[in-house]
Amino acid sequence: MSAPSPDPADEALLAHWAQRIRSAAARGVRLAVRGGASKAFYGEPLPTDDRIETLDTRAWRGIVRYEPTELVVRARAGTPLAELETLLAQHGQELPFEPPHFGPGATVGGMVAAGLAGPARAAVGAVRDYVLGVRMLNGRGEDLFFGGEVMKNVAGYDISRLLAGSLGSLGVLTEVALKVLPRPPGEVTLRLPMAAEAALQRLAQWRAQPLPLNASAWIPDDSGGALWLRLRGAAAAVDAACARLLRETDGAQVEPATAAALWHGLREHTHPFLATAPSPAHGLWRLAVAATTPWGPLPTTTLVEWFGAQRWVWAPFEQGAALQSWAQQAGGHATLFRPPADAPQAAPRLAQPAPTLAALQRRVCAAFDPHHVFAHRLRLA
Numbered sequence: 001m002s003a004p005s006p007d008p009a010d011e012a013l014l015a016h017w018a019q020r021i022r023s024a025a026a027r028g029v030r031l032a033v034r035g036g037a038s039k040a041f042y043g044e045p046l047p048t049d050d051r052i053e054t055l056d057t058r059a060w061r062g063i064v065r066y067e068p069t070e071l072v073v074r075a076r077a078g079t080p081l082a083e084l085e086t087l088l089a090q091h092g093q094e095l096p097f098e099p100p101h102f103g104p105g106a107t108v109g110g111m112v113a114a115g116l117a118g119p120a121r122a123a124v125g126a127v128r129d130y131v132l133g134v135r136m137l138n139g140r141g142e143d144l145f146f147g148g149e150v151m152k153n154v155a156g157y158d159i160s161r162l163l164a165g166s167l168g169s170l171g172v173l174t175e176v177a178l179k180v181l182p183r184p185p186g187e188v189t190l191r192l193p194m195a196a197e198a199a200l201q202r203l204a205q206w207r208a209q210p211l212p213l214n215a216s217a218w219i220p221d222d223s224g225g226a227l228w229l230r231l232r233g234a235a236a237a238v239d240a241a242c243a244r245l246l247r248e249t250d251g252a253q254v255e256p257a258t259a260a261a262l263w264h265g266l267r268e269h270t271h272p273f274l275a276t277a278p279s280p281a282h283g284l285w286r287l288a289v290a291a292t293t294p295w296g297p298l299p300t301t302t303l304v305e306w307f308g309a310q311r312w313v314w315a316p317f318e319q320g321a322a323l324q325s326w327a328q329q330a331g332g333h334a335t336l337f338r339p340p341a342d343a344p345q346a347a348p349r350l351a352q353p354a355p356t357l358a359a360l361q362r363r364v365c366a367a368f369d370p371h372h373v374f375a376h377r378l379r380l381a
Contacts, residue, residue: 010060013059013060014060014143014174017055017137017141018141018142018143019141020055020141021137021139021140021141021172021373022140022141024053024373025139025140025371025373028051029051029052029053030049030051030052030053030372030373030374031052031053031054031055031374031375032046032052032053032054032055032168032374032375032376033055033057033109033168033172033173033374034055034056035056035058035105035106035107035109035113036080036103036104036106036110037103037105038101038102038104038105038106038110039102039110039114039116041338041339042114042116042167042337042377043167043349043350043376043377043378043379044348044349044350044377044378044379045339045344045345045346045347045349045377047375048345049375052375055172057077057078057109057173057174058078058105058107059078060076060077060078060174061076061078061080061083061107062075062076062079063075063079063083063084063087064175066087068091068093071093071179071180071181072132072177072178072179072180073087073088073177073178073180074133074176074177074178075108075175076108076109076174076175077107077108077109077112077172077173077174077175078108078109079107079108079109080105080106080107080108081106081107081108081110081111082104082106088180089183092182092183093180093181093182093183094180094181094182094183095130095178096120096124096125096130096181097117097118097121097125097126097129097130098119098267099111099116099117099118099127100116100117100118100267100269101268102268108176109174111127112127112131112163112164112173112176113164113165113166113167114165115128115164115165115166115167118263118266118267119214119215119216119217119230119263119266119306120214120215120230120232121306121310122215122291122305122306122307122310123213123214123215123307124181126164127165128161128164128165130178130179130180131147131161131164131177131179132148132177132179133145133146133147133148133160133176133177134146134147134159134160134163134173134175134176134177135173135174135175135176136163136170136171136172136173136174137171137172137174138170138171138368138369139171139369139371139372139373139374140370140371143174144171146159146160147159147177148177160177162364163176166376166378167377168374168375168376168378169365169374169376169377169380170364170365170368170369170374171368171374172374184212184214184232184233184234184238185234185235186212186231186232186233186234186236186237186238186239187214187230187231187232187238188230188231188238188239188242188253189228189229189230189231189253189254189256189258189259189262189263190229190230190231190245190246190249190251190252190253190254191226191227191228191252192227192228192229192245192249192250192251193223193224193225193226193227194225194226194227194249195224195225196225196300197294199225199304199308200218200291200292200295200304202227202249203216203227203291203307203308204291204292204307204308206245207291207307211231212231212232212233212234212237212238213229213230213231213307214231214232214233215232215263215305216228216229216230216304216305216306216307216308217262217266217303217304217305218303219271219273219303220273220300220301220302228254228262229245230263271303273303273312274312277314277340280340280341281316281317281340281342282314282316283314283316283317283320283336283338283339283340283343283346284312284313284314284336284337284338285312285313285314285315285320285335285336285337286310286311286312286334286335287310287311287312287313287323287327287332287333287334288309288310288327288332288334288335289308289309289311289327289330289331289332290308290309290330290331290332291306291307291308291309292308293308293330293331293332296326296330297322297326298311298313298326299313301313301314312337316340317339317343317346320334320336324351328351333351335349335350335351336348336349336350337349348379349379350378350379351379352379353379353380353381358381361380362380362381365378
């Protein structure tokens with residue numbers, strides 16, 4: 001699919017946005033960039049200030065260029081994420097990092113700005129690993145292009161990937177070029193009953209071996225918990241790995257429909273563990289640590305993904321400091337992913353960056369947004 005001819009009306013919309021940015025800087029008004037708002041809960045809460053206006057990107061939508069044989073797609077930021085995924089599926093391709101939607105309005109720009117990935121993240125890479133190039137408006141209203149549409153195109157700073165996870169702090173993302181991959185022909189999900197510590201040990205062993213591991217989830221249940229393991233790749237490799245793992249464990253292969261529902265629930269947080277808080281005072285905490293980190297003080301009601309590197313815990317906000325301390329001691333960090341229903345404005349949520357990293361982040365933000373036009377959800381101190 002080649003690029004369509006530029007529509008003057010569309011380009012006029014970008015010119016209007018650029019003027020809004022310059023006007024906001026002159027008036028001392030801040031702009032909150034928003035797409036479908038499906039991830040508005042994530043990151044630090046925006047200030048409750050009357051001088052914040054919304055810049056909605058959903059009107060700037062559509063596939064700019066798609067070449068299935070080149071495994072590259074360029075889309076506008078307001079394009080619905082579901083629309084992009086449907087197009088890729090028609091050609092047997094996908095976004096391997098399984099970006100969560102968290103609602104029907106999710107957009108491509110929001111996917112990149114949030115930088116969130118699904119169950120396969122530890123095996124295939126993060127959102128930023130698939131960003132090839134971007135087009136954006138900075139805090140001066142300048143229309144900027146970075147990167148391109150091939151992997152080896154960066155000399156100097158890789159600005160394109162810097163946009164992934166920036167939470168609206170650097171500007172308005174208008175277009176993004178993404179690497180896509182063919183969907184693997186073989187896929188099997190196994191359910192292996194075992195305790196959490198045993199699951200961590202098994203995963204560490206299996207990851208060091210040539211097995212087509214794609215995703216994992218240890219989920220607590222009434223029987224003591226089970227490790228769910230997804231194998232993906234060449235059909236012969238998946239079949240051989242499946243047979244071997246079933247010989248080594250007291251596990252079973254899961255029906256495809258059941259497996260699809262499980263991984264979709266983990267990706268979209270509709271799984272009962274992730275969707276239902278124990279009480280309105282509990283928030284959902286995300287702990288990112290080394291995959292081999294021992295269980296430590298975490299409660300048994302913890303869901304573990306990414307071969308041990310991502311752990312989900314429900315806890316009241318006041319217990320967050322203890323979780324953050326434990327995660328830091330393990331070389332990682334803890335964030336309040338979803339605030340408690342009783343305290344929707346609870347903050348801080350994101351981990352505090354190290355002083356040197358915070359200083360660097362502030363300098364980068366100042367370079368892109370010198371007048372502090374954009375009201376963002378990033379924690380800079």
